[in-house]
Amino acid sequence: MILRLPARFCLLLALLHLPAGLEASNLKDALASVGQILAGDNDRSGNTQVRLEGSGVVVGAEGIVVTNSHVVSEGDRFFSSIYFNLLDPKHPYAPPDRSRLYRVEVLLKNPERDLVLLRIVANADGKPFPTSQTFAAIQLGDSSKLDFLDEIYAVGFPKAGGSTVTITRGQVSGKEELEDWIKTDAQVTHGNSGGAAVTKEGKLIGVPTQVRPDIQPVDTDNDGFPDTSVSFGAVGLIRPVEIVARMLEDARKGQPQAERLEVKGLVLSQVGESIGQALVGLLKAGSREASLENLLTWARADQNGIFKFPLPIPPGEYVIRARAAGYETHLETLHLKQQDKNLLIRLGPAEP
DSSP: OOEEEHHHHHHHHOOOOOOOOOOOOHHHHTTEEEEEEEEEEOOSSEEEEEEEEEEEEEEEEETTEEGGGGGEEETTTEOSEEEEEEEETTTTTTTTOGGGGGEEEEEEEEGGTEEEEEEEEEEOOOBBOTOOOOOOOOOOGGGGGTTOOEEEEEEHHHHHHTTEEEEEEEEEEEEETTTTEEEEOSSSTTOOOOOOOEOOTTOOEEEEEEEEEEEEESSSSSSSSSOEEEEEEEEEEEEEEHHHHHHHHHHTTTOOOOBBOOOOEEEEEETTTTTTEEEEEEEETTOOOTTTTTTEEEEEEESSSSEEEEBBBEEEEEEEEEEOTTBOOOOEEEEEOOOEEEEEEEEEEEEO
């Protein structure tokens, strides 16, 4: 079988700039685990026609690679042939070559978070690897320790960077905890998807996944719920490494990923009448009041008192806050489990 690579993959050579503040030894450690993903289907002659390209990172020494689902799939269908071209850290200025090109298979999917674990199973010609074969796995970090303006680095193969690895430096510009995003101003473009976001120590803290407009909610009347928004341009979005760590653990145990829940409910008065237009917020565990810092998501009930949170919710402990004109604020700790998909909230009348 012949693997047909795009012409630019063989012709372009980009210059790798080492950002100040990232030590060379740590950079080399990170580069040893990063590679380019090539995915497509076979034609009638059995040759792979590459349809998509992206980046991937070795996260398990047994040959487990993480990347984004959209890098190796078209809609809900994964491509029939997926390859991982591992970078040679001794020659970072050169494109990955065929001697480090491997066939991979899908090991574990997490479509909700656009992540997938792949397993290296053979060389480019299809010769299987022995089970004792190991690969250099990147060291996993802890994204919960990241703070605003901490430096991070995106490592991958964006198309704008040609056929060689590209590193861009940026800062942590925020987090979306319920949606599982780390926000950054580091340049993340097409082809970076599935690559590595690392600290200056070379530890993986996430997977660059997409870019979207940065529209921030603003609470102008101080009631704890956003009532307008402001656009701050575009922002790079990174999936936190903790999701990858859980997937890796589940893959090794042969367990599926925990399902997120579509949560909806009904807001009633103490006498059983529906309360339309009530605001219902989902707050972080331990919260005493709603604020933009601890409000994870929220919904407004319709005229019949029915509401539905716009985001799927992972099982766990939360605080529910509900309010409506003429009623007291409702604050309640909620242990959200698999069976708790429908909530009933009762509001008492406000004291005169």
